[in-house]
Amino acid sequence: MTKHTGDTRRAFVCVAALAAVVLALGTWLTHSALVHKVAELNEQLAESRETWTATAAEKEALQADLAELEGELREAELTIEESTAREPSLQSDIDALQTEHDALEASVAELTATRDALQAQKDQTKTESSGS
Amino acid sequence: MLLLLCVLLAWAAVTGVQLRFQADDAALSLETSRGREAKQQAEFDEVTAKLPEVQALLAQKQPEAERSAARIDELKARRKALREENAALQAAQDALTSEIEQLRAALEKGGTAP
16 A cells, blocks of 8 residues: 555656656747747848948938929929019010110211201301402 | 745736736837838838929929020120110210201301401
8 A cells, every 4th residue: 555655646746847848848949939029020130220220321321412402493493483473574675775776876977968968058158258 | 935936926827927028018119110211211212202392393404494594694784784875876976966056156156257
């Protein structure tokens, strides 16, 4: 009877030890898998952060170029708009000045002829009076 | 032995919870980071697509703007030249008018003189 009880106890201890070993092994494997998973996720996270940071930097550089080009484009469009609006007014000024110019030229030509005629008349009068 | 086993299991349980929390946290951060990655890439693609369009438009508008500005400069120069010419003609007209008046006066004086 005592021998039988001792065998049962030994068997129980062996089973308990085996279960403990299995449990410890299982725990270690789970732990190891989790550590590996966390490391892998952190690596992917670092890689992803690096990627989006680099993309953001490139994007910002391109956005700066784009903003500069858009500024130049706005300036060009404004120049065209202003020139288009200004041209009729300038052309109108020029037309008026040209009309005035033509009239003045004609007047000066007429006055020159009158002056020359009067000058000739004066010279003739002078000659006649000095002859008589 | 049993006590050691209990300690080991307790440690494993605590560490397991911590590791699971870390893994969940890292997964969430990774998801957020992937979202940012996609957003930045979409914005980058948008700017990359827009850049040639603006460049082409600028290449088209800039010469037109230069021509318009040159045309305005030309018109301004023409107006300035006409103003100067008109001022000179006006001065010549005034001088001739004065000269004619003097000549007429001289002739009248000579004609009426005894």
